[in-house]
Amino acid sequence: xxxxxxxxxxxxxxxxxxxxxxxxxxxxxxxxxxxxxxxxxxxxxxxxxxxxxxxxxxxxxxxxxxxxxxxxxxxxxxxxxxxxxxxxxxxxxxxxxxxxxxxxxxxxxxxxxxxxxxxxxxxxxxxxxxxxxxxxxxxxxxxxxxxxxxxxxxxxxxxxxxxxxxxxxxxxxxxxxxxxxxxxxxxxxxxxxxxxxxxxxxxxxxxxxxxxxxxxxxxxxxxxxxxxxxxxxxxxxxxxxxxxxxxxxxxxxxxxxxxxxxxxxxxxxxxxxxxxxxxxxxxxxxxxxxxxxxxxxxxxxxxxxxxxxxxxxxxxxxxxxxxxxxxxxxxxxxxxxxxxxxxxxxxxxxxxxxxxxxxxxxxxxxxxxxxxxxxxxxxxxxxxxxxxxxxxxxxxxxxxxxxxxxxxxxxxxxxxxxxxxxxxxxxxxxxxxxxxxxxxxxxxxxxxxxxxxxxxxxxxxxxxxxxxxxxxxxxxxxxxxxxxxxxxxxxxxxxxxxxxxxxxxxxxxxxxxxxxxxxxxxxxxxxxxxxxxxxxxxxxxxxxxxxxxxxxxxxxxxxxxxxxxxxxxxxxxxxxxxxxxxxxxxxxxxxxxxxxxxxxxxxxxxxxxxxxxxxxxxxxxxxxxxxxxxxxxxxxxxxxxxxxxxxxxxxxxxxxxxxxxxxxxxx
Amino acid sequence: xxxxxxxxxxxxxxxxxxxxxxxxxxxxxxxxxxxxxxxxxxxxxxxxxxxxxxxxxxxxxxxxxxxxxxxxxxxxxxxxxxxxxxxxxxxxxxxxxxxxxxxxxxxxxxxxxxxxxxxxxxxxxxxxxxxxxxxxxxxxxxxxxxxxxxxxxxxxxxxxxxxxxxxxxxxxxxxxxxxxxxxxxxxxxxxxxxxxxxxxxxxxxxxxxxxxxxxxxxxxxxxxxxxxxxxxxxxxxxxxxxxxxxxxxxxxxxxxxxxxxxxxxxx
Numbered sequence: 001x002x003x004x005x006x007x008x009x010x011x012x013x014x015x016x017x018x019x020x021x022x023x024x025x026x027x028x029x030x031x032x033x034x035x036x037x038x039x040x041x042x043x044x045x046x047x048x049x050x051x052x053x054x055x056x057x058x059x060x061x062x063x064x065x066x067x068x069x070x071x072x073x074x075x076x077x078x079x080x081x082x083x084x085x086x087x088x089x090x091x092x093x094x095x096x097x098x099x100x101x102x103x104x105x106x107x108x109x110x111x112x113x114x115x116x117x118x119x120x121x122x123x124x125x126x127x128x129x130x131x132x133x134x135x136x137x138x139x140x141x142x143x144x145x146x147x148x149x150x151x152x153x154x155x156x157x158x159x160x161x162x163x164x165x166x167x168x169x170x171x172x173x174x175x176x177x178x179x180x181x182x183x184x185x186x187x188x189x190x191x192x193x194x195x196x197x198x199x200x201x202x203x204x205x206x207x208x209x210x211x212x213x214x215x216x217x218x219x220x221x222x223x224x225x226x227x228x229x230x231x232x233x234x235x236x237x238x239x240x241x242x243x244x245x246x247x248x249x250x251x252x253x254x255x256x257x258x259x260x261x262x263x264x265x266x267x268x269x270x271x272x273x274x275x276x277x278x279x280x281x282x283x284x285x286x287x288x289x290x291x292x293x294x295x296x297x298x299x300x301x302x303x304x305x306x307x308x309x310x311x312x313x314x315x316x317x318x319x320x321x322x323x324x325x326x327x328x329x330x331x332x333x334x335x336x337x338x339x340x341x342x343x344x345x346x347x348x349x350x351x352x353x354x355x356x357x358x359x360x361x362x363x364x365x366x367x368x369x370x371x372x373x374x375x376x377x378x379x380x381x382x383x384x385x386x387x388x389x390x391x392x393x394x395x396x397x398x399x400x401x402x403x404x405x406x407x408x409x410x411x412x413x414x415x416x417x418x419x420x421x422x423x424x425x426x427x428x429x430x431x432x433x434x435x436x437x438x439x440x441x442x443x444x445x446x447x448x449x450x451x452x453x454x455x456x457x458x459x460x461x462x463x464x465x466x467x468x469x470x471x472x473x474x475x476x477x478x479x480x481x482x483x484x485x486x487x488x489x490x491x492x493x494x495x496x497x498x499x500x501x502x503x504x505x506x507x508x509x510x511x512x513x514x515x516x517x518x519x520x521x522x523x524x525x526x527x528x529x530x531x532x533x534x535x536x537x538x539x540x541x542x543x544x545x546x547x548x549x550x551x552x553x554x555x556x557x558x559x560x561x562x563x564x565x566x567x568x569x570x571x572x573x574x575x576x577x578x579x580x581x582x583x584x585x586x587x588x589x590x591x592x593x594x595x596x597x598x599x600x601x602x603x604x605x606x607x608x609x610x611x612x613x614x615x616x617x618x619x620x621x622x623x624x625x626x627x628x629x630x631x632x633x634x635x636x637x638x639x640x641x642x643x644x645x646x647x648x649x650x651x652x653x654x655x656x657x658x659x660x661x662x663x664x665x666x667x
Numbered sequence: 668x669x670x671x672x673x674x675x676x677x678x679x680x681x682x683x684x685x686x687x688x689x690x691x692x693x694x695x696x697x698x699x700x701x702x703x704x705x706x707x708x709x710x711x712x713x714x715x716x717x718x719x720x721x722x723x724x725x726x727x728x729x730x731x732x733x734x735x736x737x738x739x740x741x742x743x744x745x746x747x748x749x750x751x752x753x754x755x756x757x758x759x760x761x762x763x764x765x766x767x768x769x770x771x772x773x774x775x776x777x778x779x780x781x782x783x784x785x786x787x788x789x790x791x792x793x794x795x796x797x798x799x800x801x802x803x804x805x806x807x808x809x810x811x812x813x814x815x816x817x818x819x820x821x822x823x824x825x826x827x828x829x830x831x832x833x834x835x836x837x838x839x840x841x842x843x844x845x846x847x848x849x850x851x852x853x854x855x856x857x858x859x860x861x862x863x864x865x866x867x868x869x870x871x872x873x874x875x876x877x878x879x880x881x882x883x884x885x886x887x888x889x890x891x892x893x894x895x896x897x898x899x900x901x902x903x904x905x906x907x908x909x910x911x912x913x914x915x916x917x918x919x920x921x922x923x924x925x926x927x928x929x930x931x932x933x934x
Contacts, residue, residue, distance in 0.1 A: 591841040595755040597922035642871045643839040644846045657849035
């Protein structure tokens with residue numbers, strides 16, 4: 001005989017302002033099988049929970065319905081309270097009176113009636129709940145960090161320093177990411193390379209970190225604590241153990257006219273190359289698409305000059321199969337380039353560059369050795385215009401979001417320019433200055449007040465070339481929308497930060513959701529900013545949205561702690577709300593007919609095949625089986641199964657049916 | 668049909684198969700399925716325009732599977748059913764020999780699965796012409812008229828489940844309607860329950876129906892229930908450009924997701 005306890009919460013006034021909680025508790029208390037029904041101002045508070053615990057013991061309850069808020073936040077709270085009261089936590093259900101009733105209706109009798117109906121359905125459901133036991137799954141204590149920029153580096157080092165193994169995957173030949181391309185960093189103007197390269201070296205030398213550069217994720221299977229990741233190690237055409245990194249091959253390579261990716265196309269590199277002098281690992285790779293040998297079948301000069309005979313032209317790609325417990329995604333971002341802007345000449349004008357190109361111009365290790373020279377003729381620009389929000393905050397261009405870092409780096413660019421070209425004039429067109437952050441606004445003020453950068457609040461309608469000069473036409477909205485025309489020698493666009501190329505593809509391999517801009521989606525925007533909705537996969541850095549270095553690094557450390565917390569246990573405990581394929585006695589074994597449509601529909605690859613064999617070893621029947629470590633309890637397979645052979649524990653067919661029938665019946 | 672009889676005899680005599688499933692004329696001249704395991708009886712096999720039953724329905728029955736390897740007389744719908752059953756792992760091509768019959772009644776040499784695949788590939792897979800007109804007329808009705816039409820038609824249903832039994836895709840050993848814990852679909856033949864059953868059957872066949880029309884033909888009270896599944900066949904083709912029973916490896920459109928799937932039907 002069921003003895004149900006119902007606890008109606010006022011949620012302060014969130015529920016009681018429109019729902020007559022007293023009437024709900026009283027009406028429900030008169031229902032059959034309801035042994036106890038009460039109301040309280042805050043059920044989630046300590047006294048509220050004590051009320052539940054005491055009632056379980058006093059009234060010998062067999063099930064509990066907490067009529068309060070959405071289960072998302074407080075279901076674990078009340079389940080725990082029930083467990084402490086001596087009741088199996090899965091015999092506790094929540095009726096959502098707040099989101100489903102009080103918040104969306106006005107105060108009247110119908111609202112209270114609806115609240116009663118919601119509670120009734122849960123009373124009927126909880127009668128059919130079964131006492132479930134948590135699922136335990138083992139944990140492989142090796143983490144994978146995808147992406148070797150500053151976020152990936154920080155995460156990998158933090159995890160490795162907790163004593164766990166880390167495998168880092170980077171698709172380009174060196175780690176370092178965008179940070180290695182920057183000249184100086186705001187708001188301190190310290191050299192980016194100087195603070196980054198020690199970290200890069202630390203990654204390479206850390207005993208707990210295995211680094212695979214020039215490698216990409218091929219496929220991901222499995223689940224939290226037990227991922228199986230296939231990694232494609234692209235052929236570097238090099239025996240990395242034999243190579244000493246002397247660099248002779250890179251100087252002798254006859255192919256020297258390949259635009260250098262690291263220099264943002266502003267310098268050239270050979271076909272066998274190290275992306276930049278401080279690269280980690282400091283070993284060259286052969287770019288097979290541009291190598292004369294791979295194109296024409298002869299050359300092999302690098303092989304001839306190599307003192308250690310390390311070149312391997314016939315090296316194949318290698319597929320590594322790795323067992324991984326947790327994954328940190330740190331694949332970073334890209335930026336839009338000048339060709340995205342028809343109004344600024346579609347990238348036709350050589351002296352309209354993007355912010356990352358300016359970083360290379362300003363960098364001491366860049367193509368101009370840190371002298372600001374414009375690309376067209378190498379002249380030092382006397383008048384330079386920076387355009388902030390190029391693409392960002394522009395729904396017409398499909399990018400409604402703020403790229404966040406541009407205000408700060410534009411101030412930095414203008415400042416660096418003024419420090420290098422004292423007599424030059426720097427103008428900045430901006431929409432708003434967004435400089436929230438420690439010492440950020442002071443930095444922008446310094447650019448304006450000390451370095452006399454001319455900030456103009458307004459947008460630029462067009463940039464065109466006249467007599468070898470760039471004419472920038474804009475508006476100054478602080479001077480009554482007065483038109484402004486500046487004759488510039490060079491224009492720098494603070495172009496929008498966008499998702500890294502291949503982000504969508506990777507998200508699909510990882511089964512992680514992403515937003516309409518292809519940025520990876522966090523599990524909760526406020527309370528789970530580091531987690532994804534796939535357990536065991538975490539986010540770090542600008543793959544989630546454009547971020548500056550301190551934000552990326554903090555998040556990376558946050559992700560590392562999540563991984564470390566996961567690895568601190570030998571077994572994982574999972575909620576047992578999973579699907580289950582029924583089993584019957586032989587010769588049917590299950591009503592499942594083995595069409596395996598559930599297998600293809602399952603978003604989590606949680607459905608396996610189970611064979612039943614006769615004594616002679618012959619397979620009599622093959623039916624579906626749910627891997628409870630992988631199943632997330634979404635119920636898609638339940639909906640698809642034609643023979644209703646799958647059920648969802650905690651949300652079984654009989655429970656849902658009882659809820660529906662309760663609504664249809666009078667009480 | 669001498670070729671068919673000769674081939675059946677040969678297969679039975681050299682023990683390639685243990686049973687041939689085909690058609691024969693009964694004592695009153697009514698065509699019925701024949702299960703022939705003795706070569707001497709193969710002479711009774713016929714194939715003409717009266718032979719319309721979809722014989723693939725027997726391939727999944729345990730009592731038929733127990734007979735051994737099966738040769739099956741197969742028109743295009745039967746071949747497509749076989750393809751579908753292979754793709755849904757209900758049978759394996761090794762268990763059967765396909766005695767293919769072309770649209771004009773000629774015995775085809777279906778040596779293996781790829782030959783059958785080739786034959787299906789070059790056939791017209793859309794709904795049969797005789798049903799297309801009916802479907803087009805139904806499409807002209809307003810939603811209210813359509814609902815009225817189906818309510819009237821389905822009111823005749825006596826829940827005999829002949830439509831289910833005639834369908835080679837309805838192979839579940841336990842059908843949803845037999846689930847009584849809880850009883851989602853009411854057992855009685857009433858307006859509500861009839862509607863539930865037919866909507867459920869149509870949805871279970873969405874993307875799987877191979878347009879043989881056997882469900883409608885089997886109905887003893889003349890409900891054109893095949894039009895429901897055939898309409899879904901049209902819809903699936905419009906949205907996803909696939910017909911059921913066209914490949915041994917095909918995934919049902921209802922259970923697969925592609926990033927470039929159209930979502931225009933989501934309101």
